[in-house]
Amino acid sequence: MERMKRTATCGELNRNHLAEKVTINGWVHRHRDHGNIKFINLRDRYGITQVVIDADATPVLKNTASELKFEYCIAVQGEVRSRPDNMVNPSMQTGEIEVKAEKIQILSTCAALPFMIDERTEAREDLRLQYRYLDLRSFSMQKNIRLRHEVALGVREYLIGRGFMEIETPTLIRSTPEGARDFLVPSRLYSGKFYALPQSPQLYKQLLMVSGFDKYFQIAHCFRDEDARGDRQIEHTQIDLEMSFVSKEDIFEVIEGMLQHIFRKTLNKELKVPFPRLSYDQAMDRYGSDKPDLRFDLEIKELSSLLAQGDFQLFKDVVAAGGVVKALLAPGCSGLSRKEISRLEETAKIFKAKGLAWMKVTEGGLEGGISRFYGDLSEAIITETGAAAGDLLLFVGDTRKTACTSLGAVRNELAAKLKLYDEKDFNFAWIIDFPLFEWSEEEKRWEPTHHMFSMPQEQCLDTLEEDPGRVKGDLYDLVCNGVELASGSIRIHDPELQKRIFNIIGLSLEEAGRRFGFLLEAFKHGPPPHGGIAPGLDRLVMLMAGESTIREVITFPKNTLGLSPMDDCPSSVGREQLEELHLKITKSAP
């Protein structure tokens, strides 16, 4: 029998098609058998159309229809007709019509499903990942993957419209043991040698600038052999871009325009640009994070000198030792129970705080917690924090970093608990003025905060070596709703300056030459000033889709352990394969 090819999709039929003969192909989404009449909701990626097998159907048709089960792939030929007035389904796109089946062909059958293909699948995630091809049939996954496609399309439309060229760079590259752990690919031809998968196309895009390509972008796969998280996979996708002859202002403007274009097109949402800017120091001091969620206020205040005046010895000691006391005002939270406060304290402790001190604000002043140490200062504390009766004050005294980050975590938890923000808001901001170097206690040396090719800010150029910790870089992150969406910098294009950076991070010229000789050599040949940025596509789509993990916007993700439950990889390989690669396994996985 000839296969019945489709003439229409399951999403497009409406009153304009009445009386037309159509063939639709798709999957049996639902079937309702009333004995002498039967309904099938046929689904394809465009929508769902109701098929009716009427009482007057031929025995052959009725027989075929009775065989249908969930997710059978079928073809239906029939006539589009309007539903009886009281049977119209206003919640369906095609709810005014139905297809009266004349012929049904079963294209393939479907075994019993491991889970229902629902709008919201409730199966455990590892099961969903194991049967990802089924999970991807669900409405929400179809929607997410389509959104991802539209975002990628928007990226291309916008950037190409702005004169960018989409250029590919290699996937098998030289390993550079800086930063994240590399994935290595053993060489067959050269025993004991390895390629690496790129953590990003960083060096190549800089070389493309040297080549004069001026405005480059690529939707690039990046690989990092580190532990996964909800917003992190060992393999992810970046919208990688680089521009010559620019300052960070130019890059901000391109990214703002690009996001505006994408949001307008896909979500019909108007983003307000330019995005606000916060220095790294401000972000840490006020929000306790370098990726603050700015959908809500809840600012952290510093009360070191005030609280060191009271009788609470712990805070006195902290301040005397050069630490700080930070305060977070929890509005209307004086009613929180001990238990609730101690839950917040647990959160603070995860981020290294030794405890979470508190005071309740009442009409009569401060009460409970550590308030008894601050009788005389209560008015000053209330004024300083802007607290009002009914509020709760939370304090951490510690090093600046610990005090800030632990209260930052409490801040996020409080905001979620108090529902201080609209989930659907998008609150973008640029975080700028990052320090260029960080002291590594483990390595006992300065390390680049971002990477070693980032430009120090001009005012620091003369004094780089004096106090590397104070050097600010031409570095910037884009954050949205507490998620780091992009990271970039203006790059160094002066080999002499580059050498000074190597020197500060303790990388000898010989070693630098071995690892990055090609880049240094390139920079001897008229490199243009350049800079770039790389928004994470997965995270962007995750936010836009309202999802809380990037796995929901990736077709075939790994789980948090870096495994793929569907094809069960990584997997072992045969001895011949290993021998060909000159490899020997010294220890097998348990």
Added chain:
RNA sequence: GGGGGCGUAGCGAAGAUGGUUAUCGCGCCGGCCUGUCAAGCCGGAGACCGCGGGUUCAAUCCCCGUCGCUCCCGCCA
């Protein structure tokens, strides 16, 4: 490497201070049904209660260990 949570039928859940036959919804199988759209009704099958050990007359429940998944700290230039 470390901490929290979860693990009961194909799926999602409930369960008891330790006590006969482990409960519910979806799915599956069989039957009925002419307008449903999460169709409905009747009947049925399906669970070594993650795995191993311990305590006990008795463990799905308590204890110890282990495995799997997940969230987080570390890590992620």
